[in-house]
Amino acid sequence: MAKQRMLQFVNVERDMPEKRPPDLRAHDFNEIYAEYATAKAEEQAGRCSQCGVPYCQSHCPLHNNIPDWLRMTAEGRLQEAYELSQATNTFPEICGRICPQDRLCEGNCVIEQSGHGTVTIGAVEKYITDTAWENGWVKPAAPKHERAESVGIIGAGPGGLAAADMLRRQGVQVTVYDRYDRAGGLLTYGIPGFKLEKDVVMKRVDQLVQGGVTFKMNCNVGEDIAFSELQKTHDAILIATGVYKSRELPAPGVGAQGIVRAIDFLTASNRKSFGDAVPEFDSGELNAEGKRVVVIGGGDTAMDCLRTSIRQGATSVKCLYRRDKANMPGSQREVANAEEEGVEFVWLSAPKGFSGDSVEGVMVSKMRLGAPDASGRQSPEIIEGADYVEDADLVIMALGFEPEALPTLWGVPELEVTRWGTVKANFETHATSLPGVYACGDIQRGASLVVWAIRDGREAAEAIMDQINAAAQVAAE
Ligand code: FAD
Ligand code: SF4
Ligand code: SF4
Known part of the structure; x- marks a missing residue:
C-alpha cells in the first residue's frame, strides 16, 4: 500500500524554516528566514489534513488551491505544485514571504484551530516557487500571437505588474508608466529587504521586460505626460498608483x-x-x-x-x-x-x-x-x-x-472618487466612472496588502480583455 503522506499533523510538529538569530540578522538587510530543505518542505506540507472545505483557501484573497499544492509538494511533484500555484497567483514567492499569513490562510487553518499549529502554508508556497525559479520553470510571457490593442498601466507596483503579466500573456501591447526609476512600487522602495530581498522583485521585473512589457520609468503621469495623452494612445488604461500621501x-x-x-x-x-x-x-x-x-x-x-x-x-x-x-x-x-x-x-x-x-x-x-x-x-x-x-x-x-487627489492632479474631474479619495471602481470589473479606465490595488481599496493588489490587478486584466475582445468582435462584424 502507498505510504500515507498527508494528515501527519498528529505526528509531526509545525516547524518554520530556520530564522537567523537576532544578533546576526539585526546587522544586515537580508531576509531573516532560511529556505526549507526539500525533505522538510515535504514533511511540513504533509501535515495538511486535506480538508473537504479548506478554510485556508477561502481566506486567501487569491483563493489559491492550497490543499492540492501541499499534497503535490508532500509527494515530491514540485513542478506540478508550481504550475497549480502560479495558476492563481502571479507572484507566489512574494506572497509566501510577506503575506500576513497569521491573518489570512494560516490563521484559518483547521489544524491551528484544533491546537496542533497551522500548516506553514506561506513558507511552502515560497519554497515551491523559489525551486521553480532555480529549475527554470518560471517562464516569461510568450504569446502565441500578437494583438494590435494596447493598454497603458499607471503604476508598477504589484497591482499594475500582475495586470501587465496577464495582459501580455494574451498578446496585448502593454506599457507601464511609473514615476520612480525602478519598478515594483512598495515592493521595491517601501518594504525592507529583511522581509523581501530586492533581487526577488527585480527578477520578476526583468521577466516582464523579456516577455515584451514596455516600461516607461521616471514618468510621472500628470507631470511628464498628461492623462488625456494616455487615453488617446491606449485602448484601455489601468490606474494602479497606490496611496502615498502620509x-x-x-x-x-x-x-x-x-x-x-x-x-x-x-x-x-x-x-x-x-x-x-x-x-x-x-x-x-x-x-x-x-x-x-x-x-x-x-x-x-x-x-x-x-x-x-x-x-x-x-x-x-x-x-x-x-x-x-x-x-x-x-x-x-x-x-x-x-x-x-x-x-x-x-x-x-x-x-x-x-x-x-x-x-x-x-x-x-x-x-x-x-x-x-x-x-x-x-x-x-x-x-x-x-x-x-x-x-x-x-x-x-x-x-x-491616504490617496493623492488624482482628478485634480490629472485634470480629470469626471474620474469619480470615494469620500476617502480612493478611485471609485467596481470591485469585480474594476471599471471606473470613465469608459475604458480601470483601477486596482491601494488606489481603489485604500492602503491594503500586496496579495489584494495582485488579485485586483488580475481581475482588472480579465475585464480589460473582455472589453478588448468585445470591441474586436464588433469590428469584425
Ligand atoms: P504600490 O505598490 O504603491 O505601487 C504604485 C506605483 O505607482 C508606485 O511605483 C508609484 O511610483 C507609482 N505611481 C504613483 N503615482 C504615479 C503617477 N502619477 N505616475 C506614475 N506612476 C505613479 N503588504 C503586505 O502584503 N505585506 C507586507 O509585509 C507589507 N508591508 C508594507 C510595508 C510598508 C512600509 C508599506 C508602505 C506597505 C506595506 N504593505 C505590505 C502594503 C503593500 O505594499 C501595498 O498594499 C501594495 O504595494 C499596493 O500595491 P499597488 O500596486 O496598489 O501600489
Ligand atoms: Fe494566499 Fe498569501 Fe496565504 Fe499565499 S501566503 S496562500 S497568497 S494568503
Ligand atoms: Fe490543509 Fe489547513 Fe488548509 Fe485544511 S485548512 S486544507 S489542514 S492547510
Whole structure:
C-alpha cells in the first residue's frame, strides 16, 4: 500500500524554516528566514489534513488551491505544485514571504484551530516557487500571437505588474508608466529587504521586460505626460498608483527637524541598499545611526521603520502606540520579530507634542482602552495627569497613507472618487466612472496588502480583455 503522506499533523510538529538569530540578522538587510530543505518542505506540507472545505483557501484573497499544492509538494511533484500555484497567483514567492499569513490562510487553518499549529502554508508556497525559479520553470510571457490593442498601466507596483503579466500573456501591447526609476512600487522602495530581498522583485521585473512589457520609468503621469495623452494612445488604461500621501499629526512642534515621514525614511534605506547616492541619508537626516529613535504608529509600516532603525545602528528604538498589543493593526509575527531584535514597545501611549527645534523629546499621553467605537474597537482615552516625555533624536511618523487627489492632479474631474479619495471602481470589473479606465490595488481599496493588489490587478486584466475582445468582435462584424 502507498505510504500515507498527508494528515501527519498528529505526528509531526509545525516547524518554520530556520530564522537567523537576532544578533546576526539585526546587522544586515537580508531576509531573516532560511529556505526549507526539500525533505522538510515535504514533511511540513504533509501535515495538511486535506480538508473537504479548506478554510485556508477561502481566506486567501487569491483563493489559491492550497490543499492540492501541499499534497503535490508532500509527494515530491514540485513542478506540478508550481504550475497549480502560479495558476492563481502571479507572484507566489512574494506572497509566501510577506503575506500576513497569521491573518489570512494560516490563521484559518483547521489544524491551528484544533491546537496542533497551522500548516506553514506561506513558507511552502515560497519554497515551491523559489525551486521553480532555480529549475527554470518560471517562464516569461510568450504569446502565441500578437494583438494590435494596447493598454497603458499607471503604476508598477504589484497591482499594475500582475495586470501587465496577464495582459501580455494574451498578446496585448502593454506599457507601464511609473514615476520612480525602478519598478515594483512598495515592493521595491517601501518594504525592507529583511522581509523581501530586492533581487526577488527585480527578477520578476526583468521577466516582464523579456516577455515584451514596455516600461516607461521616471514618468510621472500628470507631470511628464498628461492623462488625456494616455487615453488617446491606449485602448484601455489601468490606474494602479497606490496611496502615498502620509497622514499627518497636528501636534505642537511637529515641524521640528528630525521628525520624518516613514515612507521617506524607508525609501532612503532601500535606495541605500541598491547602492544609490542618497544625500538625505548621508547627511543623517534619514539615518537612524547613533540616535534614540521613536516610531509613532502600530501598523506594518511602523514595524518596518523600527526594524530598519535597529539595522542602521540606532542606540535605542521605541514604538509608541495608542492601543495595546492585542489591538494593534500590525502582524503579531512582525511584532515578535521586532521584539527579538531589540525594539521596545510602549503600549497605550499617544504623542501630544514635540520639544526642541531639532527634536529632543516626544510629549506622551498615557491612554487606557474605553468603550468600543462604531467599528467595535475599544477607543483609547487619555489618563489625566500621566503625561511624560520620551527622549528622541529621530521621530518617524508611521500613521498611514491616504490617496493623492488624482482628478485634480490629472485634470480629470469626471474620474469619480470615494469620500476617502480612493478611485471609485467596481470591485469585480474594476471599471471606473470613465469608459475604458480601470483601477486596482491601494488606489481603489485604500492602503491594503500586496496579495489584494495582485488579485485586483488580475481581475482588472480579465475585464480589460473582455472589453478588448468585445470591441474586436464588433469590428469584425
Ligand atoms: P504600490 O505598490 O504603491 O505601487 C504604485 C506605483 O505607482 C508606485 O511605483 C508609484 O511610483 C507609482 N505611481 C504613483 N503615482 C504615479 C503617477 N502619477 N505616475 C506614475 N506612476 C505613479 N503588504 C503586505 O502584503 N505585506 C507586507 O509585509 C507589507 N508591508 C508594507 C510595508 C510598508 C512600509 C508599506 C508602505 C506597505 C506595506 N504593505 C505590505 C502594503 C503593500 O505594499 C501595498 O498594499 C501594495 O504595494 C499596493 O500595491 P499597488 O500596486 O496598489 O501600489
Ligand atoms: Fe496565504 Fe498569501 Fe499565499 Fe494566499 S497568497 S496562500 S494568503 S501566503
Ligand atoms: Fe490543509 Fe489547513 Fe488548509 Fe485544511 S485548512 S486544507 S489542514 S492547510
